[in-house]
Amino acid sequence: MVDELSVGIAELGQEVIVISPYYHQDRKGRTDYIKADGIHHLDNMHVKVSNGCDLGVHEGVVKGVKVVFFHNADVYPSPYPQKGAHHAVYMISVFGKACLQYLASKNKIPSIFVTNDWFPGLCPAYAKVG
Numbered sequence: 001m002v003d004e005l006s007v008g009i010a011e012l013g014q015e016v017i018v019i020s021p022y023y024h025q026d027r028k029g030r031t032d033y034i035k036a037d038g039i040h041h042l043d044n045m046h047v048k049v050s051n052g053c054d055l056g057v058h059e060g061v062v063k064g065v066k067v068v069f070f071h072n073a074d075v076y077p078s079p080y081p082q083k084g085a086h087h088a089v090y091m092i093s094v095f096g097k098a099c100l101q102y103l104a105s106k107n108k109i110p111s112i113f114v115t116n117d118w119f120p121g122l123c124p125a126y127a128k129v130g
Helices: 002-011 085-105 123-128
Strands: 017-022 040-047 053-062 065-071
Touching: 002 065, 017 085, 040 085, 053 085, 065 085, 085 123
Parallel strands: 017 065
Antiparallel strands: 040 053, 053 065
């Protein structure tokens, strides 16, 4: 869904940014797996959740769509880590704030903000309360 929708909108001439966690290890246990797609570390960002954490910001363009990945091995160790409910809430809290903070740092106010699946579910709430 994300691939077809984002590429289709980009083909219509709209700017599209897809933001995702960059899991330290993919499902096959590989690290640095996004480099093959031309996605590279460009910056770091500090997000204020709990005691705060630093995220690596990786960016690239795939099929005309800007892709942004946030990396922190402790926060996003792998897809669906079995670290309990506290960690799951921490992951989505960091991601929700990081998405909005990243967009604000780029002076981007999206006209559409699609929250695919449960992971970015706090983005609308964080946006509403500032």
